[in-house]
Amino acid sequence: MDAMNAIRETFFQECDEQLGELETGLLSMVEGAGDAETVNAVFRAVHSIKGGAGAFKLKTLVKFAHGFETTLDKIRNGQLSPDSAVLKTMLRAADLLADLVREARSGSTGDDARLDELLADLQSHLADTAPTATLREDSNPFEALGFQPLALCLDDDASPDNPDTPSDSEYVITFMPKPELYTSGNETTRLLRELCRLGDAQVECIDTELPLIADIDPEGAYLTWRIKLRSKEDLAAIKAVFEFVDDDCTLDISIITPLSTTADDPVNLESGAERVVDFPNQKLGEQQGAASIAGANDLRALHTSASVLTPGASSKAGVDAIKAEAAANSNAQQSTIRVDLDRVDRLINLVGELVINQAMLSQRVHEAGFGIVPSVSAGLDDLEHLTRDIQESVMAIRAQPVRQLFQRMSRIVREVADATGKSVRLKTEGENAEVDRTVIERLADPLTHMIRNAVDHGLESPEVRLAAGKPEQGEVRLSAAHKSGRVVIEVCDDGAGIDRSRVKSIAIRKGLIPADAQLTDSELDNLLFLPGFSTAESVSSISGRGVGMDVVKRSIQALGGRISISSQPGRGSTFSMSLPLTLAVLDGMVVKVADQTLVIPLTSILETLKPKPSEVHGLGPDSHVIGIRGGFTPLIDVAVALGFRTTRSDPLSGVTLLVETGEGVRGALIVDAIQDQRQVVIKSLEANYGHVDGIAAATILGDGRIALILDADAIVSAVSRNNYPNEALLAIG
Amino acid sequence: MSEMGLLASDNAREFITFRIGSQYFCIDILCVREIRGWTPATALPRAPRFVRGVINLRGIVLPVVDLAERFGFAPAEPTPRNVIIVAQTSRQVVGLLVDAVSDIVVVAKDRLQPTPDVGSDAAKAFVEGVMAIEDRLVSLVSLETLMPCAKGEAA
Numbered sequence: 001m002d003a004m005n006a007i008r009e010t011f012f013q014e015c016d017e018q019l020g021e022l023e024t025g026l027l028s029m030v031e032g033a034g035d036a037e038t039v040n041a042v043f044r045a046v047h048s049i050k051g052g053a054g055a056f057k058l059k060t061l062v063k064f065a066h067g068f069e070t071t072l073d074k075i076r077n078g079q080l081s082p083d084s085a086v087l088k089t090m091l092r093a094a095d096l097l098a099d100l101v102r103e104a105r106s107g108s109t110g111d112d113a114r115l116d117e118l119l120a121d122l123q124s125h126l127a128d129t130a131p132t133a134t135l136r137e138d139s140n141p142f143e144a145l146g147f148q149p150l151a152l153c154l155d156d157d158a159s160p161d162n163p164d165t166p167s168d169s170e171y172v173i174t175f176m177p178k179p180e181l182y183t184s185g186n187e188t189t190r191l192l193r194e195l196c197r198l199g200d201a202q203v204e205c206i207d208t209e210l211p212l213i214a215d216i217d218p219e220g221a222y223l224t225w226r227i228k229l230r231s232k233e234d235l236a237a238i239k240a241v242f243e244f245v246d247d248d249c250t251l252d253i254s255i256i257t258p259l260s261t262t263a264d265d266p267v268n269l270e271s272g273a274e275r276v277v278d279f280p281n282q283k284l285g286e287q288q289g290a291a292s293i294a295g296a297n298d299l300r301a302l303h304t305s306a307s308v309l310t311p312g313a314s315s316k317a318g319v320d321a322i323k324a325e326a327a328a329n330s331n332a333q334q335s336t337i338r339v340d341l342d343r344v345d346r347l348i349n350l351v352g353e354l355v356i357n358q359a360m361l362s363q364r365v366h367e368a369g370f371g372i373v374p375s376v377s378a379g380l381d382d383l384e385h386l387t388r389d390i391q392e393s394v395m396a397i398r399a400q401p402v403r404q405l406f407q408r409m410s411r412i413v414r415e416v417a418d419a420t421g422k423s424v425r426l427k428t429e430g431e432n433a434e435v436d437r438t439v440i441e442r443l444a445d446p447l448t449h450m451i452r453n454a455v456d457h458g459l460e461s462p463e464v465r466l467a468a469g470k471p472e473q474g475e476v477r478l479s480a481a482h483k484s485g486r487v488v489i490e491v492c493d494d495g496a497g498i499d500r501s502r503v504k505s506i507a508i509r510k511g512l513i514p515a516d517a518q519l520t521d522s523e524l525d526n527l528l529f530l531p532g533f534s535t536a537e538s539v540s541s542i543s544g545r546g547v548g549m550d551v552v553k554r555s556i557q558a559l560g561g562r563i564s565i566s567s568q569p570g571r572g573s574t575f576s577m578s579l580p581l582t583l584a585v586l587d588g589m590v591v592k593v594a595d596q597t598l599v600i601p602l603t604s605i606l607e608t609l610k611p612k613p614s615e616v617h618g619l620g621p622d623s624h625v626i627g628i629r630g631g632f633t634p635l636i637d638v639a640v641a642l643g644f645r646t647t648r649s650d651p652l653s654g655v656t657l658l659v660e661t662g663e664g665v666r667g668a669l670i671v672d673a674i675q676d677q678r679q680v681v682i683k684s685l686e687a688n689y690g691h692v693d694g695i696a697a698a699t700i701l702g703d704g705r706i707a708l709i710l711d712a713d714a715i716v717s718a719v720s721r722n723n724y725p726n727e728a729l730l731a732i733g
Numbered sequence: 734m735s736e737m738g739l740l741a742s743d744n745a746r747e748f749i750t751f752r753i754g755s756q757y758f759c760i761d762i763l764c765v766r767e768i769r770g771w772t773p774a775t776a777l778p779r780a781p782r783f784v785r786g787v788i789n790l791r792g793i794v795l796p797v798v799d800l801a802e803r804f805g806f807a808p809a810e811p812t813p814r815n816v817i818i819v820a821q822t823s824r825q826v827v828g829l830l831v832d833a834v835s836d837i838v839v840v841a842k843d844r845l846q847p848t849p850d851v852g853s854d855a856a857k858a859f860v861e862g863v864m865a866i867e868d869r870l871v872s873l874v875s876l877e878t879l880m881p882c883a884k885g886e887a888a
Contacts, residue, residue: 353792596776642778688825689787689796689880692777698787698794706775706787706794 010338011052015101016404018045022094023407030087039082043072049097054240058104061097064115068093071122080125089121095411168199168230171238174252176224181248183219192225194241199231341437344397348584351387351394352681352700358387359702395582399434402480402489405444406431409451409478416455423462423472424455429479435487436582442559443489443579446552450491450575451476453549458493458573468570470494486561487581492574498567500524507533525565529553557713560586560603583682588709589657590676590701594644597707599680599699600669604712606658608674611635616651624651626668633658633668636719638710642694659712667716682709694718745841750871751818751831753801753809757871758831759838764820764876768834771815782808785830790819797828798879805855822876829879838866845873 025042050065072090074080082090096118103109173195177188195201206224216222229238235253242251362380370376406428417424435443459465459474466472477492500521507513507527519527527533531550556563561579580586580603588599589608615627616635625632635656639645649670657669680699685692685708696711748759774786774797783803787794797817802808809815809830817828845862861875 349792356789356792644776644778683792683794685787685794688794688827689777689784692779694778698775700789700792704789705773706789708775708777 008056011056012101012105013338014052015049015105018048019094019098019101020404020407021045022097023091023410026087026090026094027410029082030084030091039072039076043069043076046072046097049101051240051243053104054237056104060109060112060115061100061104064093064097064100064119067119067122068097071125074126086125089118089125091414093118093122095414098411168232169234170256171227171229171231171235172254172256173227173229173238174224174250175227175242176250177221177245178248178250179217179219179221181245182221184245184248186245186248188223188225191241191245192227195227195229195238198233198237198241199229201230202228204228339397344394348394348398351391352584355387355391355681356700356702356704358383360704363702395436395584396434398436398438398582398584400437400440401432401434402440402487403431405440405447406478406480408444409447412448412451413455413476416452420456421461422455422459422474424459424474424476426451427475427477429477430481433480433482433487434581435480435579436584438583439487439559439579439581442555446555446577447489447491449549449552451478454491454493454495454573454575458495460496464496468496482581483578485581486578489577489579490574492572494572497569497571497573498525498528498565500569503527522566525567528565529563557603559583560601562603585679585681586709588678588680588699589674590678590680590707591638591655591657591671592673592675593642593671594639596639596644597675597701597705598638598671599707599709600657600659600671600712601696601709602677604659604661606660606666608655608657611652611656611668613652622648626651626656628658628668631666633666634719635668635670636715637670638715639670639672641715641719659716661713661716665716667712667719669710669712669715680707680709744843745839746845747837747839748871748873749818749834750836750838750866751816751834753804753832754806757835757866757869758800758874759871760818760820760829760874760876762837764822766819766821766826769817769819770813771811771817771830785811788817788828790826790828793826795819795826795828796880797830799830800874800879801830801832803855803879804859805853820876822880824877825880827876827880838871840864840866848872 022042022045025038025045028038029042046065046069050062050069053061053065071080071093075082075086080086096114100115175188175191177186181188192201192203196203204226206226207222209222209224210216211222231238235255238253239246242249362384365371365376365380371380410426410428413424413426416422454476455474459476460468460470462472465474475494477490477494479490479492481488503524504513504519504527507530508515508517510533512527512530512533513519528549529552531548533548533550553563556577556579559579560583561577563575563577565573565575567573587602589602589605591598591600609628611626617625617627617632619625619632619634624635626635635651637645637648637651640648649672651670654670654672655674657671658666659669660666680701683698683700683706685695685698692708694711694715695708696714697709698706699709701707747762749762749765750757750759752758769790772788774788776786777784777796780786783799785797785799787796789795799809799811809832811830814833816831816834818831818834819826819828844864846864847862848856848860849863851857856872858878859875860872862873864871864873
């Protein structure tokens with residue numbers, strides 16, 4: 001079943017892309033920028049999801065996608081004008097579709113009531129449409145290959161909306177493959193077998209077009225098949241059989257008589273069966289030789305009459321959709337490939353090795369005295385450039401634009417705006433900025449929270465906004481931009497800004513700061529990041545989920561990022577996050593501690609300093625604090641904390657790094673010397689050994705040896721747990 | 734029966750034998766990924782004494798276990814002549830620091846005897862069985878019990 005699972009996985013990946021397209025399309029329609037191609041793209045997205053879902057027998061998904069598609073089709077052919085009410089329903093439908101896809105992926109079942117309600121809503125929009133659904137059909141479907149959307153009336157009759165009343169229908173399918181069908185590797189036998197599986201089928205081969213043997217082009221296609229099929233399946237199911245060869249054959253499907261299969265009418269069934277008797281009863285393997293010219297002529301006649309009978313130009317709209325989709329797919333295939341993440345990661349690892357190896361080689365060449373030879377040193381320089389280029393290109397493979405992440409946020413904004421009764425517009429900028437996939441994945445939760453906060457707490461209610469002379473509709477701006485090797489993501493609202501006096505009173509009430517504390521505006525703003533702080537007076541279902549900005553800050557820091565706030569009363573607030581482009585490398589300071597080389601992540605270092613004797617104070621028998629800017633920060637000897645040394649070194653002999661943990665606790669780390677500042681490749685220590693307290697990971701230095709990356713958070717927290725004074729409070733007080 | 738014949742009969746196992754001090758040990762050759770010379774290891778904080786640290790094995794962070802120390806002998810004073818056997822256990826890859834690798838032997842399965850009861854805890858914990866090869870006692874090392882469950886790993 002592995003192959004099947006892989007296909008299923010691919011389907012869901014494609015669904016994600018289609019959902020993204022769908023949302024982008026709908027949003028641009030909301031903006032009023034939706035031309036015919038946008039509507040088509042939206043239709044295609046839903047149609048593709050429906051098609052794939054059908055293949056995996058995801059009934060709920062098919063049912064909803066079908067209802068959705070039907071309404072979209074009306075918009076597509078101009079019967080329903082996409083006004084704001086309709087588009088609102090569409091966006092909600094897109095959200096539900098995304099939910100359904102997710103449910104189908106995880107195998108859970110969701111809220112049927114919501115589904116039915118939305119389907120009813122979609123239906124209600126349909127009712128508004130002009131009763132022009134009975135379109136006349138064009139007898140030649142190929143004249144209509146130019147875009148002329150028509151309703152799939154048949155789908156409504158035989159749609160899965162009423163799956164309990166299946167009735168046998170009799171179809172006549174004329175299938176005339178073109179040479180392209182064979183050259184693209186399709187096989188008629190397989191298609192015919194597929195058809196036979198749908199019901200009772202009688203297959204006949206028409207070989208009238210077959211030329212004399214001398215004139216035969218061995219790669220030509222001369223045979224036509226006519227299939228008489230009695231089946232419970234609807235037209236869409238039959239068309240689905242030919243879905244992949246639609247471009248490469250002439251296909252005509254017509255319904256002769258829908259037969260009743262009700263138990264009290266067996267005669268009808270009988271006569272239905274009778275009707276097919278006069279067709280030569282042939283087996284698939286024998287078709288080619290056995291067709292008679294007389295039979296073929298009969299068929300000709302039947303074919304023409306059948307075409308006339310074809311209701312609602314059955315396949316035109318579908319043909320268009322599938323063709324357009326095929327075109328879109330072939331474009332996509334040219335520009336992207338799907339690659340297993342493991343393979344990419346392996347490549348990244350290998351390139352990391354290459355970089356280290358190149359550094360080692362260059363060091364050894366210089367040690368051996370060859371470095372002064374111009375040709376050798378030029379070669380080494382080229383090699384270095386090349387390896388850097390390769391490394392950057394490989395890292396770029398893992399990078400993804402933040403667009404999908406931003407698209408998800410527009411849904412959050414809609415939901416929160418609906419729940420709070422606010423009118424909000426989300427403006428996104430820099431969606432093309434690329435960041436490592438893992439960073440994007442782990443950014444989703446904190447960003448969702450910040451967007452919720454911005455709408456729920458940041459923006460005022462419409463009345464307040466109007467009273468303040470602002471437009472009724474609030475704006476949340478989400479932007480991404482590359483700045484000096486990092487990506488900066490900003491969440492900006494044009495709300496009331498942070499109410500600093502309220503922040504202060506809450507902080508005092510919760511005992512986070514002393515009542516007489518004098519704080520600057522920015523210090524007040526940063527109180528929002530303290531654990532246990534929430535300005536929401538009432539815990540609403542949107543923001544008050546027990547997660548505060550402290551959790552957001554911690555998640556960002558876990559990613560090696562930093563977050564800051566700026567706020568202007570009455571004008572709004574901006575949360576700005578600076579994140580690394582990748583998690584595979586980090587910028588670190590290389591330090592010496594008790595003859596060991598350690599790397600300390602730059603993101604946790606606030607500053608480095610050489611303590612003066614007057615700043616260091618003893619506190620208790622064997623601990624010291626350092627007085628910086630009016631506060632006292634515990635001095636931590638890294639060598640002792642890691643057990644490399646048992647006796648504390650003189651705090652004045654080394655260098656001190658001031659670090660801050662995710663909780664805002666500061667510590668001053670004493671190291672012996674600072675060696676270098678460089679980018680290092682992160683290696684797991686857990687894979688073959690296990691977690692070591694105080695160590696985040698390992699890396700390989702230029703000399704090929706392993707250096708450990710310090711977990712500054714863990715070191716400082718471990719010390720502060722040992723009853724050190726809480727620096728956060730002292731510094732503020 | 735010839736060695737190849739013995740192996741083909743599915744009745745035998747192939748071992749790599751190595752020396753620690755004056756005693757001989759072996760592990761199943763199927764567990765051995767490679768054998769390499771000693772390179773200085775980076776010490777790990779708060780690691781057990783027998784974990785010499787980690788080395789860079791082509792980009793993999795490889796912990797090195799001093800088998801002498803682990804078995805309760807005097808800890809090794811590694812020189813470039815010492816050897817690290819890179820072995821694959823069910824959970825991880827680990828480097829075993831030994832004095833020298835001596836041989837590859839094919840042994841019929843029935844020649845493996847249970848560990849004699851000798852009171853030494855280390856012997857009981859790390860030796861799966863013993864066998865006699867060319868008048869020498871060779872102990873089969875149990876790889877799975879060598880590495881401690883590091884803190885946090887169980888969680």
